[in-house]
Amino acid sequence: MARYWLMKSEPSKYGWDDLVAEGEGVWDGVRNHRAKNNLAAMEVGDQCFFYHSREGLEIVGICEVSVAGITDPTDPEGKWAAVKVKPVRKLEQPVTLKQVKADPRLTEMELVKLSRLSVAEVRPEEWDIVLELAGER
DNA sequence: GCCAACGTTGGC
DNA sequence: GCCAACGTTGGC
Numbered sequence: 001m002a003r004y005w006l007m008k009s010e011p012s013k014y015g016w017d018d019l020v021a022e023g024e025g026v027w028d029g030v031r032n033h034r035a036k037n038n039l040a041a042m043e044v045g046d047q048c049f050f051y052h053s054r055e056g057l058e059i060v061g062i063c064e065v066s067v068a069g070i071t072d073p074t075d076p077e078g079k080w081a082a083v084k085v086k087p088v089r090k091l092e093q094p095v096t097l098k099q100v101k102a103d104p105r106l107t108e109m110e111l112v113k114l115s116r117l118s119v120a121e122v123r124p125e126e127w128d129i130v131l132e133l134a135g136e137r
Numbered sequence: 138g139c140c141a142a143c144g145t146t147g148g149c
Numbered sequence: 150g151c152c153a154a155c156g157t158t159g160g161c
Contacts, residue, residue, distance in 0.1 A: 008159090032144075032158095054159060097160080116143060116158050 004122040005038060006049040006059070006111055007085070016050050016060045020087045027119075028072045028082040035119040039081040044068050048085060049122060049130065051111070058094040059130060063087050091134040099133050106130075 007027060009015065019025045030036055046065040052058055067084035100106050106129060107113075110120035122130070131137050 010159090057160075114143090115160070118158085 003041070003043070003046050004048070004124060004127040005042065005046060006051055006120045006122050007063075008051045008053040008118045008120075010054045011052045011056055012054070015052060016087070016090070019050065019063060019085070024066055024084055024086045026070075026073065026082055026084050028074045028080075030072070030080060030082070030118055032116075032118060034114070035117055036081050038119045038121055039083055040069065042068050042083050047088070047127070049127075050087075053118075056094075057098075058096040059091060059100075059134075060094045061087060061090045091131075091136070093135045095130050095133045100130070103129065103133065 011017075014025070027039065030039060042065045044065050044067065046068075048063050048065065049059045050061045050063050052060055063085040065083050066086045070082050070084065071078045072080035072082040097111075100109065101112055106126060109122065109126050110117055111122075114120065128137065
């Protein structure tokens with residue numbers, strides 16, 4: 001059973017378009033224990049929202065875990081986790097942070113509650129609600 | 138550009 | 150082992 005996640009990236013560093021251009025990207029550089037735990041829990045086939053932080057502030061697309069449980073290549077000590085993801089598709093309409101915050105059903109999302117967490121878990125019901133906000137339901 | 142929230146570091 | 154100082158992240 002696939003699980004759902006949300007990954008944040010600054011578009012000026014690595015945006016949705018970069019992932020699409022490369023076809024597959026390594027999600028590394030995470031140096032937060034909670035985020036690391038989420039990374040380590042991911043399995044191949046899990047679905048992830050791709051969120052643009054700092055600029056845009058919106059969920060722009062969906063990607064999928066293609067390789068799970070790798071160690072972060074940017075970490076010389078090999079203590080941190082990473083995964084590889086590939087783009088699935090863009091959302092019909094991006095879902096902004098504002099929309100998420102304005103929806104009473106989404107106030108418990110890790111994205112809202114732990115705003116600085118770069119890899120957050122998304123509950124199945126939250127996943128559906130976000131798709132609905134994207135005009136896909 | 139500012140500042141709040143959070144994590145980490147280091148002195149005691 | 151506590152906690153103040155500091156650095157980083159990310160929304161505004």
